Amino acid sequence: MADDTLITPVKTETLPPVAAVYPELDVQQKTKEPNKFLKVLGGVASTALNFVAPGLGGILGNVIGGGGSSFGSYSALMEQQRQFEEMQRYNQISSSLQARQQNQMMNQQQQNSMQLISVQHRVGMQAQEFTTVSNLMKTRHDSEMSAVNNIKS
Amino acid sequence: MTIREISVSNEELRVMLETGYILREAAKFEQAEAIFRGVMEFLPESDVPQVGLGTVYLQRGDFREAAEICEQALELNPDSLYARVHYAEALLFGRQREKAESELKEIISGNPDSPHSQTAQALLDAADLISPN
Numbered sequence: 001m002a003d004d005t006l007i008t009p010v011k012t013e014t015l016p017p018v019a020a021v022y023p024e025l026d027v028q029q030k031t032k033e034p035n036k037f038l039k040v041l042g043g044v045a046s047t048a049l050n051f052v053a054p055g056l057g058g059i060l061g062n063v064i065g066g067g068g069s070s071f072g073s074y075s076a077l078m079e080q081q082r083q084f085e086e087m088q089r090y091n092q093i094s095s096s097l098q099a100r101q102q103n104q105m106m107n108q109q110q111q112n113s114m115q116l117i118s119v120q121h122r123v124g125m126q127a128q129e130f131t132t133v134s135n136l137m138k139t140r141h142d143s144e145m146s147a148v149n150n151i152k153s
Numbered sequence: 154m155t156i157r158e159i160s161v162s163n164e165e166l167r168v169m170l171e172t173g174y175i176l177r178e179a180a181k182f183e184q185a186e187a188i189f190r191g192v193m194e195f196l197p198e199s200d201v202p203q204v205g206l207g208t209v210y211l212q213r214g215d216f217r218e219a220a221e222i223c224e225q226a227l228e229l230n231p232d233s234l235y236a237r238v239h240y241a242e243a244l245l246f247g248r249q250r251e252k253a254e255s256e257l258k259e260i261i262s263g264n265p266d267s268p269h270s271q272t273a274q275a276l277l278d279a280a281d282l283i284s285p286n
Contacts, residue, residue: 129282132275132278132279132282133279133282135275135278135279136272136275136276136278136279138275139268139271139272139274139275140272140275141174142268142271142272143235143238143268143269143271143272144174144205144208144235146235146268146269147201147204147235148167148170148171148201149167150201151163151166151167151170151196151199151201152163152199
């Protein structure tokens with residue numbers, strides 16, 4: 001009766017851990033590295049999204065790149081935020097330098113244009129004066145010749 | 154023998170006058186003056202050598218003397234546009250712009266086709282350069 005399997009449940013042995021049975025599976029789970037392509041893609045996405053949404057880009061980039069464990073990590077977020085802000089500072093400095101250079105160039109160009117206009121004006125004035133004086137000399141000569149030709153002794 | 158006894162043709166007088174103008178333009182004022190004064194002896198009734206002498210003074214920068222000589226030429230020949238133009242020119246250079254412009258405009262309006270009117274117009278055009286306000 002005691003052997004009646006319907007009354008007495010079958011004595012079972014404790015199963016060994018899965019890792020003991022399939023050790024190669026365990027190793028694979030522990031050392032699983034993200035795909036290289038995904039790593040690169042994650043980096044790119046992280047940078048691009050950081051411009052749009054600071055912090056979120058880094059998180060999403062990590063997820064894509066296989067670093068999902070950083071999701072929710074406050075310190076990583078802060079680090080990304082810091083990097084983003086630094087990048088923004090660099091961008092601002094670069095933009096202001098570019099703007100200053102452009103201003104200097106424009107000022108220089110404006111000065112050159114003003115000088116050119118001034119020279120053109122002076123040349124124009126001198127040409128006009130020359131024409132006026134030349135015309136006066138010519139008409140005076142004609143007038144004198146006319147007087148000389150009409151003399152009567 | 155006086156100078157009036159010397160026979161000089163009109164053509165020779167013209168050459169002499171032209172020589173006077175050339176000497177004046179070459180800034181040889183003394184020689185130019187001598188020429189014009191010499192021709193004045195041959196042509197005492199003509200305003201032309203006298204105005205020529207006036208222009209020598211004008212070119213020298215003695216505008217007052219130039220104006221006086223031209224006025225004397227006008228006394229000889231009151232209708233001489235040549236004398237009037239150079240009288241006005243002397244006034245213009247002598248900083249009497251208003252009087253000069255009035256005289257020049259009168260010459261132009263009375264004789265628009267005369268070569269002297271063209272000189273008058275050229276002087277008006279050059280008034281800003283000659284006598285700026």
